[in-house]
Amino acid sequence: xxQTDVDAAAAAAADPDHVAVLAFPFATHAAPLLAxxxxxxxxxxxxxxxxxxxxxxxxxxxxxxKQNINIKAYNVWDxxxxxxxxxxxxxxxxxLFMKSAPGSFKKAMEVAVSETGRKVSCLVSDAFFWFAGExxxxxxxxWLPFWTAGPSSLSAHVYTDLxxxxxxxxxxxxxxDELLSLIPGMSKxxxxxxxxxxxxxxxxxxxxxxxxxxxxxxxxxxxxxxNSFEELEPSITEDLKSKFxxxxxxxxxxxxxxxxxxxxxxxxxxxxxxxxxxxVAYVSFGSVTTPPPHELVALAExxxxxxxxxxxxxxxxxxxxxxxxxxxxxxxxxxxxxxxPQSEILAHRAVGxxxxxxxxxxxxxxxAGGVPMICRPFFGDQNINGRxxxxxxxxxxxxxxxxxxxxxxxxSLYKVLSLDGGKKMRENIKAxxxxxxxxxxxxxxxxxxxxxxxxxxxxxxxxxxxxxxxxTFLEPRFTSNQKSQxxxxxxx
Ligand SMILES: *[C@@H]1O[C@H](CO)[C@@H](O)[C@H](O)[C@H]1NC(C)=O
Ligand SMILES: CC(=O)N[C@H]1CO[C@H](CO)[C@@H](O)[C@@H]1O
Numbered sequence: 001x002x003q004t005d006v007d008a009a010a011a012a013a014a015d016p017d018h019v020a021v022l023a024f025p026f027a028t029h030a031a032p033l034l035a036x037x038x039x040x041x042x043x044x045x046x047x048x049x050x051x052x053x054x055x056x057x058x059x060x061x062x063x064x065x066k067q068n069i070n071i072k073a074y075n076v077w078d079x080x081x082x083x084x085x086x087x088x089x090x091x092x093x094x095x096l097f098m099k100s101a102p103g104s105f106k107k108a109m110e111v112a113v114s115e116t117g118r119k120v121s122c123l124v125s126d127a128f129f130w131f132a133g134e135x136x137x138x139x140x141x142x143w144l145p146f147w148t149a150g151p152s153s154l155s156a157h158v159y160t161d162l163x164x165x166x167x168x169x170x171x172x173x174x175x176x177d178e179l180l181s182l183i184p185g186m187s188k189x190x191x192x193x194x195x196x197x198x199x200x201x202x203x204x205x206x207x208x209x210x211x212x213x214x215x216x217x218x219x220x221x222x223x224x225x226x227n228s229f230e231e232l233e234p235s236i237t238e239d240l241k242s243k244f245x246x247x248x249x250x251x252x253x254x255x256x257x258x259x260x261x262x263x264x265x266x267x268x269x270x271x272x273x274x275x276x277x278x279x280v281a282y283v284s285f286g287s288v289t290t291p292p293p294h295e296l297v298a299l300a301e302x303x304x305x306x307x308x309x310x311x312x313x314x315x316x317x318x319x320x321x322x323x324x325x326x327x328x329x330x331x332x333x334x335x336x337x338x339x340x341p342q343s344e345i346l347a348h349r350a351v352g353x354x355x356x357x358x359x360x361x362x363x364x365x366x367x368a369g370g371v372p373m374i375c376r377p378f379f380g381d382q383n384i385n386g387r388x389x390x391x392x393x394x395x396x397x398x399x400x401x402x403x404x405x406x407x408x409x410x411x412s413l414y415k416v417l418s419l420d421g422g423k424k425m426r427e428n429i430k431a432x433x434x435x436x437x438x439x440x441x442x443x444x445x446x447x448x449x450x451x452x453x454x455x456x457x458x459x460x461x462x463x464x465x466x467x468x469x470x471x472t473f474l475e476p477r478f479t480s481n482q483k484s485q486x487x488x489x490x491x492x
Pocket of ligand 2: 055058059060062063073074075
């Protein structure tokens with residue numbers, strides 16, 4: 001036997017635990033899953049983790065992590081048949097991947113099992129993979145799905161059947177402003193705030209079906225875990241704890257291990273240093289979405305008229321839509337840059353408001369920075385997040401009528417940045433920041449939930465003494481030369 005096989009065999013005999021991790025390889029799903037697996041692997045050095053994703057995803061996320069000898073990446077097929085011609089329909093690549101996924105994951109898992117000599121003892125997956133529950137059942141191990149967005153959107157998917165029974169699935173025209181009082185913790189959410197595909201939009205689309213099946217499958221999981229903290233949405237959290245066998249909030253990840261400082265390529269930090277306390281508007285809609293041209297114009301006009309100093313993260317190819325001369329006229333007022341170190345900017349004392357699409361990761365970064373938001377949501381969970389921001393947490397505003405207009409944005413900027421209006425929002429968001437700090441501190445809810453999650457992965461008796469403690473909770477997860485994470489999240 002070659003030496004490496006001997007080593008593998010010895011390690012497997014010492015601790016046969018083998019956690020298989022199935023990642024959703026699109027948008028910002030795989031990276032946060034790997035972040036948590038990295039922490040678990042660091043705190044359980046004898047357990048082996050196999051991480052399954054597509055080659056492309058795998059290449060982009062693995063390069064940023066410190067090498068862990070007990071995590072191994074496996075590539076799974078992206079589901080695109082040889083010579084396939086894309087018809088251009090939305091989410092086609094996702095649909096192809098999802099159709100092949102159960103088979104591709106099974107095949108890749110067989111390879112990992114034979115290579116390591118360890119049977120799979122626990123299955124962790126993106127919550128999107130409703131079929132992973134059946135896979136886990138077949139091999140007789142625990143299923144631990146991970147939901148990458150917030151608790152309120154998760155609740156919407158778990159309650160889809162009840163919502164459809166109550167409001168019908170034949171369209172909701174006229175009911176858009178009905179409140180969802182029938183769902184615990186959602187009494188301020190309107191039908192119109194729901195993710196599309198629950199009550200409106202194409203209920204038969206591949207994506208709607210996937211989320212529907214997911215909502216039905218999750219109560220069978222051994223635990224559902226999430227990048228949030230219980231104190232942010234206590235009533236929804238409590239309700240989901242009663243729906244699921246276990247519901248474990250183990251975030252916010254961005255506060256547990258903040259990305260290390262990166263080079264200030266566009267001079268944002270230096271520029272911010274020269275600005276007044278809580279005076280700057282930071283504008284970014286994540287890396288997936290750009291508002292339509294007329295909204296970019298409205299935004300530019302509002303910024304210029306308001307004279308509010310700003311940093312605007314805008315891709316170079318969108319600059320053509322800006323009003324003539326805007327960039328020249330605003331050189332001393334603000335910066336328009338193609339990329340920003342978002343969490344650092346939001347943490348800077350000079351930033352007073354974040355104009356955002358309200359994706360989950362951006363929202364958590366805004367809490368970490370204590371910066372109130374102006375939300376212009378686009379799709380997925382962004383509408384429900386925006387509603388929570390304005391009406392439940394009172395840590396920001398939504399743009400009027402859901403679109404950016406010059407007049408509306410001027411109003412919102414004034415409200416958030418003026419001393420009186422903004423003060424309460426700033427206090428509220430700083431209070432959440434404090435709660436988040438406590439959640440990830442000694443005996444905090446997220447720490448205890450992390451330990452509970454880790455315990456669920458210990459299936460074999462031989463490793464029972466390898467208990468995770470809160471000491472390993474804050475293990476740094478990045479290499480120092482890590483490129484900053486993309487800041488966006490929505491479902492896609
Ligand atoms: C930890 O927190 C729980 C719940 O808040 C509390 O009941 C318990 O006494 C705390 N334990 C310690 C050691 O502080
Ligand atoms: C199985 C496989 O090819 N895994 C790759 C995943 O990505 C890392 C980082 O780029 C590669 O080193 C692995 O070879």
